[in-house]
Amino acid sequence: MAFEGLAERLQGTIQKIKGKGKISEADVKEMMREVRYALLEADVNLKVVKEFVKNVSERAVGQEVMKSLTPGQQVIKIVKDELTQLMGGEQSQIAFSSRPPTVIMMVGLQGAGKTTTTGKLANVLRKKYNKKPLLIAADIYRPAAVKQLETIGKQLSLPVFQLGTDISPVEIVKKGLEHAKEEHYDVVIVDTAGRLHIDETLMQELKDIRALKEPDEVFLVVDAMTGQDAVNVANNFNESIGITGVVLTKLDGDTRGGAALSIRSITQKPIKFVGMGEKMDALEPFHPERMASRILGMGDMMSLIEKAQANVDEEKAKELEEKFRTQSFTFDDFLEQLSQVKQMGPLDEILKMLPGANKIKGLENAKVDEKQMDRVEAIIYSMTTQEKTNPEIINGPRKKRIAKGSGTTIQDINRLLKQFEDMKKMMKQMTNMQQKGKKKMKMP
Ligand code: GDP
Numbered sequence: 001m002a003f004e005g006l007a008e009r010l011q012g013t014i015q016k017i018k019g020k021g022k023i024s025e026a027d028v029k030e031m032m033r034e035v036r037y038a039l040l041e042a043d044v045n046l047k048v049v050k051e052f053v054k055n056v057s058e059r060a061v062g063q064e065v066m067k068s069l070t071p072g073q074q075v076i077k078i079v080k081d082e083l084t085q086l087m088g089g090e091q092s093q094i095a096f097s098s099r100p101p102t103v104i105m106m107v108g109l110q111g112a113g114k115t116t117t118t119g120k121l122a123n124v125l126r127k128k129y130n131k132k133p134l135l136i137a138a139d140i141y142r143p144a145a146v147k148q149l150e151t152i153g154k155q156l157s158l159p160v161f162q163l164g165t166d167i168s169p170v171e172i173v174k175k176g177l178e179h180a181k182e183e184h185y186d187v188v189i190v191d192t193a194g195r196l197h198i199d200e201t202l203m204q205e206l207k208d209i210r211a212l213k214e215p216d217e218v219f220l221v222v223d224a225m226t227g228q229d230a231v232n233v234a235n236n237f238n239e240s241i242g243i244t245g246v247v248l249t250k251l252d253g254d255t256r257g258g259a260a261l262s263i264r265s266i267t268q269k270p271i272k273f274v275g276m277g278e279k280m281d282a283l284e285p286f287h288p289e290r291m292a293s294r295i296l297g298m299g300d301m302m303s304l305i306e307k308a309q310a311n312v313d314e315e316k317a318k319e320l321e322e323k324f325r326t327q328s329f330t331f332d333d334f335l336e337q338l339s340q341v342k343q344m345g346p347l348d349e350i351l352k353m354l355p356g357a358n359k360i361k362g363l364e365n366a367k368v369d370e371k372q373m374d375r376v377e378a379i380i381y382s383m384t385t386q387e388k389t390n391p392e393i394i395n396g397p398r399k400k401r402i403a404k405g406s407g408t409t410i411q412d413i414n415r416l417l418k419q420f421e422d423m424k425k426m427m428k429q430m431t432n433m434q435q436k437g438k439k440k441m442k443m444p
Contacts, residue, residue, distance in 0.1 A: 009038035043258025092270035113249035119152035249275030
């Protein structure tokens with residue numbers, strides 16, 4: 001997981017002062033020494049670390065007294081506030097143009113994930129913002145970049161404008177922008193060429209593309225795994241062509257955190273999105289506060305809730321609620337629920353977002369038994385329609401048949417049947433309570 005070492009160290013430090021009713025200047029000093037070490041170890045820029053430690057120390061020593069918090073808690077709050085500030089404070093939104101098409105230019109070094117992110121971003125814009133995006137393939141140097149973008153476009157059913165690799169990128173973008181206007185696209189995302197290293201020719205080309213039509217956003221895509229190098233790259237790009245935001249990719253890997261914590265402070269440009277995997281839906285808006293909470297082990301409930309909501313279809317949720325209420329919930333509904341949970345992503349990742357989850361011993365290595373989920377699915381698939389709707393008819397011989405069909409044992413079948421009954425009972429109680437309370441609560 002990203003930030004693992006940093007999170008562990010900071011949480012260890014926090015643990016020491018959490019319950020303290022009185023905190024001396026020496027305590028703060030001692031704590032800040034550890035925090036400083038933790039940040040440096042995570043490859044955070046030295047200047048950023050110094051500034052951070054200074055800010056927290058000043059506030060912690062002369063701390064404003066809040067009745068609801070113990071001094072220990074107040075220091076933790078200060079650390080969290082400052083971490084949030086360090087990463088930009090508020091979530092940074094996309095600047096859409098009032099005169100479409102909005103032009104978003106994607107820049108970055110080769111391998112950072114620019115082409116992949118171009119596709120992911122278009123997907124987000126269409127899904128979340130209801131936009132009609134056009135992708136322009138202007139990376140004519142990296143072998144197969146144009147083809148890659150086309151494949152992504154096909155995969156997502158999104159249009160890609162390309163003119164091969166023999167025409168200059170500036171010309172391609174110019175034609176692409178004309179095309180976007182004619183066809184009334186409201187967002188254009190330009191996948192520009194990357195290089196292995198920053199060089200003058202590249203920067204000049206990007207400046208020329210920029211000069212065609214002032215883009216509304218210039219997103220620099222950087223690889224979070226490269227730590228301080230990512231910060232240097234961001235600085236360089238910002239100084240030569242000017243960027244408006246950063247997309248930090250590969251945050252699903254075990255990056256130490258240096259890039260995420262330093263970029264904003266060094267370049268003054270916000271991190272807008274983070275890449276959380278290779279799949280096309282693995283791009284998330286960057287929330288400084290939530291990230292700070294996660295680093296400090298306070299969990300990330302908001303992201304978890306959003307993840308759940310993104311996978312829930314309102315209509316279906318209502319239908320399900322009705323089924324719970326009338327006790328007509330069947331194994332087919334159960335299967336559907338199971339597949340929705342699976343769509344949320346690997347369960348062990350989801351568990352880690354729960355507050356305090358990092359304190360549960362062994363969870364870091366926990367692999368949620370997804371095989372068990374597969375077994376449950378296999379059992380349900382082996383049932384007849386009648387059995388799925390009326391599980392009470394599943395007697396001895398039926399159990400035997402289902403076990404054989406699904407490659408499981410009778411005990412597995414019994415366990416599932418019991419779970420199913422318990423769940424139905426619980427849901428009934430919940431819906432009853434909810435009706436009594438006359439509160440409209442959405443079923444997750
Ligand atoms: P480009 O040269 O900058 O256009 O890079 P690509 O878009 O081709 O990406 C380089 C590699 O990084 C590809 O294998 C991508 O699948 C992978 N990649 C991109 N973003 C992410 C991410 O957020 N997480 C992970 N794990 N891999 C990513």
